[in-house]
Amino acid sequence: MIALSPEVQAAKDAGQPIVALESTIITHGMPYPQNLETARRVEAEVRAHGAVPATIAILNGQIHVGLTDAELETLAQAKNVAKLSRADLAVCVATGGTGATTVAATMICAARAGIAVFATGGIGGVHKGAEDTFDISADLQELAQTPVTVVAAGAKAILDLPKTWEVLETLGVPVIAVGQDHLPAFWSRQSPLKAPLRLDTAAEIAKAHHMRVALDIPGGQLVANPIPAEAEIAAEVLAPIIAQATQDAEIHGITGKGVTPYLLQRIFELTEGRSLEANIALVLNNARLAAAIARELGTLA
Numbered sequence: 001m002i003a004l005s006p007e008v009q010a011a012k013d014a015g016q017p018i019v020a021l022e023s024t025i026i027t028h029g030m031p032y033p034q035n036l037e038t039a040r041r042v043e044a045e046v047r048a049h050g051a052v053p054a055t056i057a058i059l060n061g062q063i064h065v066g067l068t069d070a071e072l073e074t075l076a077q078a079k080n081v082a083k084l085s086r087a088d089l090a091v092c093v094a095t096g097g098t099g100a101t102t103v104a105a106t107m108i109c110a111a112r113a114g115i116a117v118f119a120t121g122g123i124g125g126v127h128k129g130a131e132d133t134f135d136i137s138a139d140l141q142e143l144a145q146t147p148v149t150v151v152a153a154g155a156k157a158i159l160d161l162p163k164t165w166e167v168l169e170t171l172g173v174p175v176i177a178v179g180q181d182h183l184p185a186f187w188s189r190q191s192p193l194k195a196p197l198r199l200d201t202a203a204e205i206a207k208a209h210h211m212r213v214a215l216d217i218p219g220g221q222l223v224a225n226p227i228p229a230e231a232e233i234a235a236e237v238l239a240p241i242i243a244q245a246t247q248d249a250e251i252h253g254i255t256g257k258g259v260t261p262y263l264l265q266r267i268f269e270l271t272e273g274r275s276l277e278a279n280i281a282l283v284l285n286n287a288r289l290a291a292a293i294a295r296e297l298g299t300l301a
Helices: 006-014 034-048 069-077 086-094 103-112 138-145 161-170 202-214 235-251 256-270 274-300
Strands: 002-004 018-021 052-059 062-065 082-084 099-101 117-119 149-152 175-178 197-199 221-224
Touching: 002 006, 006 018, 006 052, 018 034, 018 103, 018 274, 034 052, 034 069, 034 274, 052 069, 052 086, 052 103, 062 103, 082 086, 086 099, 086 103, 086 138, 099 103, 103 117, 103 138, 103 149, 117 274, 138 161, 149 202, 149 274, 161 175, 175 202, 197 202, 202 221, 202 274, 235 256, 256 274
Parallel strands: 002 062, 018 052, 018 117, 082 099, 117 149, 149 221, 175 197, 175 221
Antiparallel strands: 052 062, 052 099
């Protein structure tokens, strides 16, 4: 069921560090050809920092861990690609479908392929109004049960961040801020929320992952890596924009899996493209840190 790309297979055979990458950023995050250009940039960033990228997607019912450049281009231009999480991953494979993996689905596939580190933009979480809608991303439960270290710029800022972090605490997920005492908020380096844990180096993060495995503690860990200072959008600038985008989604009756892509697109429009530039910068930054963690993990094996 799992096909490794030639590059990933060679890396596994040689014991080289590997970093998993999701594919919804390609199919649901931005238009072609910018999505393809960004995917190639992220993969190149992982390689430049000493690891091998493994972009994960489902193509014609097969889980691909690592995509060739031709497969990457095909996916970037594909239409009506399913957005897969834990609930629908198996159905897509069983029915021969094509789908892009969210954080949860990427974690599952990475773990099955023996990959311990995954770089993404931001995780899903508790949506605003979840006390009425119960709209909570499967990413949170996945972090509690699948042993992958996920490097992200925090949870997406469109979410209810205090509730998201509270759920992660309840689930026993280590939330580690990198180099600062407060949690980042995706496009913004700082939030008012104090980080439950802080580590400053890739070596420390790798040791924490290694120790969880040694202690047989289920689940992974979330590494909250702040966006580079030169690329951030201040939280006070974003707050009214996010509020407007959320209101627009409610007016148009957007629900379920459609909420996040709608809000990100609306925020892109309201920031005149600045949010997308910040998104690309933070993904590249997370790819660099994930590569470093993967390298350090290799020294602990």
